[in-house]
Amino acid sequence: MSPPVPSKILTDDVSLLMVLIDSNPHFWSSIKPHFSFSKFLSHVLAFLNSILLLNQLNQVVVIATGINSCGYVFDSSSGSVSQRAESLLPKLEEFAENDESLSERDDDSGNGVGSSLLSGSLSMALCYIQRVFRSGPLHPQPRIICLHGSPDGPGQYVAIMNSIFSAQRSMVPIDSCVIGIQHSAFLQQASYITGGVYLKPQQLDGLFQYLATVFATDLHSRNFLQLPKPVGVDFRASCFCHKNTIDMGFICSVCLSIFCKHQKKCSTCGSIFGQAQTRDPSASQQRK
Amino acid sequence: MANDPSSPVKLNVEFRTIKGHKFTKDGTKQALLNLTQDQGGNYIFEFENFPDRNVCKDFVASAIALSGEAGRTVPEKSAVPIQDEQLSAAEMERRIKLLQEDSDLQKLHKQFVIGGILSEAEFWATRKKLLEQNYSRRPKQRVALKNDMWSTKPLADGQSNRVTFNLTPEIILQIFAEKPAVRQAYLNFVPNKMTEKEFWTKYSRAEYLHSTKNVIAAAAEAAEDEELAVFLKQDDMLVNEARKKIRQVDPTLDMEADEGDDYMHLPIQDHGLPRNDNKDVLDSQYEPYRRSFSQHLNQHAAVVLQGRVIDVELGDTRSVAEALARTKHAELAKDASDVYLDKERLERISRMTEIEDLQAPRDPAVAPLSIKDPRDYFDSQQANAFSTLGDTVSGAKQLKCSVSTREAYCSLKECISEIKFQGLTEPTINSEVAFKVLNGLAQNISSNKYHLGRNPNESILDSLPKITREELLLHWSSIQELLKHFWSSYPITTKYLLTKATKLKDAMSQIYPKLQEIKESVQSDLRHQVSLLVQPMLQALDAAFAHYDADVQNRSARSGERPNGF
Numbered sequence: 001m002s003p004p005v006p007s008k009i010l011t012d013d014v015s016l017l018m019v020l021i022d023s024n025p026h027f028w029s030s031i032k033p034h035f036s037f038s039k040f041l042s043h044v045l046a047f048l049n050s051i052l053l054l055n056q057l058n059q060v061v062v063i064a065t066g067i068n069s070c071g072y073v074f075d076s077s078s079g080s081v082s083q084r085a086e087s088l089l090p091k092l093e094e095f096a097e098n099d100e101s102l103s104e105r106d107d108d109s110g111n112g113v114g115s116s117l118l119s120g121s122l123s124m125a126l127c128y129i130q131r132v133f134r135s136g137p138l139h140p141q142p143r144i145i146c147l148h149g150s151p152d153g154p155g156q157y158v159a160i161m162n163s164i165f166s167a168q169r170s171m172v173p174i175d176s177c178v179i180g181i182q183h184s185a186f187l188q189q190a191s192y193i194t195g196g197v198y199l200k201p202q203q204l205d206g207l208f209q210y211l212a213t214v215f216a217t218d219l220h221s222r223n224f225l226q227l228p229k230p231v232g233v234d235f236r237a238s239c240f241c242h243k244n245t246i247d248m249g250f251i252c253s254v255c256l257s258i259f260c261k262h263q264k265k266c267s268t269c270g271s272i273f274g275q276a277q278t279r280d281p282s283a284s285q286q287r288k
Numbered sequence: 289m290a291n292d293p294s295s296p297v298k299l300n301v302e303f304r305t306i307k308g309h310k311f312t313k314d315g316t317k318q319a320l321l322n323l324t325q326d327q328g329g330n331y332i333f334e335f336e337n338f339p340d341r342n343v344c345k346d347f348v349a350s351a352i353a354l355s356g357e358a359g360r361t362v363p364e365k366s367a368v369p370i371q372d373e374q375l376s377a378a379e380m381e382r383r384i385k386l387l388q389e390d391s392d393l394q395k396l397h398k399q400f401v402i403g404g405i406l407s408e409a410e411f412w413a414t415r416k417k418l419l420e421q422n423y424s425r426r427p428k429q430r431v432a433l434k435n436d437m438w439s440t441k442p443l444a445d446g447q448s449n450r451v452t453f454n455l456t457p458e459i460i461l462q463i464f465a466e467k468p469a470v471r472q473a474y475l476n477f478v479p480n481k482m483t484e485k486e487f488w489t490k491y492s493r494a495e496y497l498h499s500t501k502n503v504i505a506a507a508a509e510a511a512e513d514e515e516l517a518v519f520l521k522q523d524d525m526l527v528n529e530a531r532k533k534i535r536q537v538d539p540t541l542d543m544e545a546d547e548g549d550d551y552m553h554l555p556i557q558d559h560g561l562p563r564n565d566n567k568d569v570l571d572s573q574y575e576p577y578r579r580s581f582s583q584h585l586n587q588h589a590a591v592v593l594q595g596r597v598i599d600v601e602l603g604d605t606r607s608v609a610e611a612l613a614r615t616k617h618a619e620l621a622k623d624a625s626d627v628y629l630d631k632e633r634l635e636r637i638s639r640m641t642e643i644e645d646l647q648a649p650r651d652p653a654v655a656p657l658s659i660k661d662p663r664d665y666f667d668s669q670q671a672n673a674f675s676t677l678g679d680t681v682s683g684a685k686q687l688k689c690s691v692s693t694r695e696a697y698c699s700l701k702e703c704i705s706e707i708k709f710q711g712l713t714e715p716t717i718n719s720e721v722a723f724k725v726l727n728g729l730a731q732n733i734s735s736n737k738y739h740l741g742r743n744p745n746e747s748i749l750d751s752l753p754k755i756t757r758e759e760l761l762l763h764w765s766s767i768q769e770l771l772k773h774f775w776s777s778y779p780i781t782t783k784y785l786l787t788k789a790t791k792l793k794d795a796m797s798q799i800y801p802k803l804q805e806i807k808e809s810v811q812s813d814l815r816h817q818v819s820l821l822v823q824p825m826l827q828a829l830d831a832a833f834a835h836y837d838a839d840v841q842n843r844s845a846r847s848g849e850r851p852n853g854f
Contacts, residue, residue, distance in 0.1 A: 025693070025697045025700045026691070028700055029699055032699070037699075037700060037704070038703040038704075038706045039713070041703065041707050042712045042716060045712060089708050090708070093701055093704050093708075096697060097701070099697070100693070100697040201725075202728060203728075205717070205721055206721040206724065206725035207717075208716050208722075209717055209721070209725040209726060226733050228733050228736065229736050
């Protein structure tokens with residue numbers, strides 16, 4: 001068992017910002033007419049520099065989320081002098097090369113946009129935060145911001161939920177800024193559970209303004225600022241047979257799977273349900 | 289049990305527990321008075337003549353009447369009406385305690401049971417688990433057999449040469465359990481050859497002889513009296529039993545158990561126990577009359593550990609003896625016919641004596657897992673998320689990537705190098721765009737605040753005034769209770785259920801306008817939230833009413849068809 005993390009000195013305005021950048025090439029090429037990766041990068045770099053200007057003790061770490069791998073591309077605390085955000089560019093290029101070399105197939109045209117490895121980068125961010133917790137006297141006030149656009153990969157559901165729960169446990173809020181066309185259910189849940197902010201900007205060319213207004217605030221100031229909230233997170237269940245959202249339904253008493261109509265047998269665990277009671281005893285009498 | 293004036297057993301039964309009395313008619317053969325207890329037992333008294341019996345009968349009748357009234361005091365605190373249910377005092381206590389502990393339950397109870405909508409039985413019928421929990425905190429223990437071996441020690445009266453033995457039913461049970469020969473002798477001799485009193489006298493004499501440790505005298509008396517000899521000799525039945533027990537020892541548990549452990553056949557040297565007294569070897573004719581202390585101790589211990597095997601009342605000696613004999617027979621029969629058990633034992637022995645290294649690997653008996661694809665479940669959640677945020681169109685519109693992977697990466701890298709060479713765009717952001725964004729955000733935030741409140745995790749209930757909140761919660765729990773009983777009384781098959789359903793429906797229709805009132809009384813800015821809260825309650829009530837009306841219509845239509853009615 002690892003030794004317990006010692007308690008730290010809390011300071012008001014310090015923040016450790018973990019930025020997860022979506023580097024899914026398919027996504028960026030599909031969104032090209034609206035928003036290009038270079039414009040995106042320029043907004044983000046300006047934002048990162050301004051974070052570093054807010055407080056001398058602020059720290060920024062950038063992790064790129066590819067489709068085959070994830071990697072650290074920028075760490076403001078490495079080196080003797082705090083670096084400017086532009087130094088992430090060569091590392092990002094390297095990362096893209098690496099990611100490309102890892103992909104197996106060449107012809108993926110018309111396949112739809114795949115998902116990027118959000119679970120991997122979330123885990124890497126959380127690991128970095130844990131490391132910082134165990135060193136130095138100051139509490140880093142960490143938070144994670146996901147700049148994400150790729151669609152959610154259903155295969156990563158369990159891994160992402162696990163990272164969300166560990167973030168919740170370490171009290172690290174996960175902010176989400178969704179730059180894609182669709183909303184992301186995973187990130188909605190993540191922000192809701194960890195107490196972060198979820199935002200889908202209406203105008204992507206004002207991205208810097210969104211970032212500076214909403215996501216630049218440190219954790220202490222959030223207590224007296226009002227940040228945008230989503231209208232609601234839908235926690236309603238959907239039935240296993242038709243994937244419809246339902247309010248009232250039938251539940252298997254063995255495995256708790258949900259069905260909208262009465263079934264003879266549970267399709268998940270195979271248990272057989274009993275007979276439904278007939279309402280009208282006189283009807284059976286008449287039959288006799 | 290026959291009348292035995294020498295027996296010190298006194299009958300002490302409280303009149304509280306006696307429910308009724310029966311008696312034989314005057315002039316029949318026996319004058320009997322039968323007192324029945326409420327737990328089902330009864331005591332039969334035989335009188336010498338009828339006038340005596342009648343006097344007793346009258347006394348008993350008045351005593352029962354008195355104690356009946358005294359016992360049925362209604363506890364003041366809860367004023368619970370006892371209806372046709374037979375409640376024991378313990379049950380009442382439990383219910384009162386539960387009501388005292390849980391104030392919500394008490395409120396519901398007051399509302400429905402005192403108000404006459406539900407009966408006691410119905411109210412508690414669904415709460416059996418609660419009652420049981422309270423009750424089972426007191427574990428029920430049965431009294432085991434006494435571990436006292438010297439209870440048959442006679443009291444020697446110093447003045448005269450009389451020795452008194454005390455025999456209670458408990459002791460008799462123990463004697464029969466420990467010494468099957470005595471039990472067998474009882475069944476054989478009584479009441480054919482001798483009465484019970486004589487039997488026990490002889491037995492006591494045998495015990496006395498044993499206690500004097502005078503083996504020669506014992507042999508002498510045994511030679512004279514055949515029946516006494518039975519008590520003095522070794523117990524053959526016991527011997528056989530012991531032997532059988534040894535054979536049944538599972539060698540996988542105790543490899544060492546063998547015939548040497550048969551405690552009945554221990555050599556007279558008592559297996560290592562030092563015996564200071566007579567080491568002289570007696571004639572072989574006296575051997576059977578010698579009793580070994582260790583044998584007796586072992587047998588006594590075995591019986592005590594076995595516990596009570598029979599449930600017969602201890603009053604009637606004969607029935608006790610018969611019951612014990614029956615149990616023993618049943619055991620014997622079971623052992624004899626239990627070939628399957630033997631086979632299983634052999635199998636187990638062979639399995640346990642296997643040498644693990646030499647065995648082939650055995651597949652564990654498991655059922656294969658069937659893990660479902662998480663995609664099945666997850667895809668639906670995505671649709672939910674979109675519909676909540678009001679994005680109906682984009683859910684359908686999937687992004688199409690018509691570019692190959694290679695090209696995609698190329699364009700990505702191009703973008704990066706573009707910035708590297710050109711630097712950041714200047715200005716980073718257009719001022720008009722920035723202004724628009726700020727305005728949009730501000731509006732969004734203020735409208736959200738108006739609708740949701742500061743903290744998304746805060747519930748509506750907390751923002752209501754306390755009285756309203758309490759009322760709403762109370763209505764909610766009452767509605768739950770009423771609906772539970774209402775739906776459980778369908779389908780209606782008896783008149784009782786019909787009246788019950790009608791009563792419940794009336795109670796529910798009383799709550800209905802109260803909910804409407806609450807909705808209206810709340811401040812205007814909270815009204816929407818409260819109506820959202822109250823909505824499902826009203827819906828549930830409406831569903832119940834609709835069902836009730838439909839059922840009533842059906843019923844009247846049907847009774848119109850059949851002339852003989854329902």
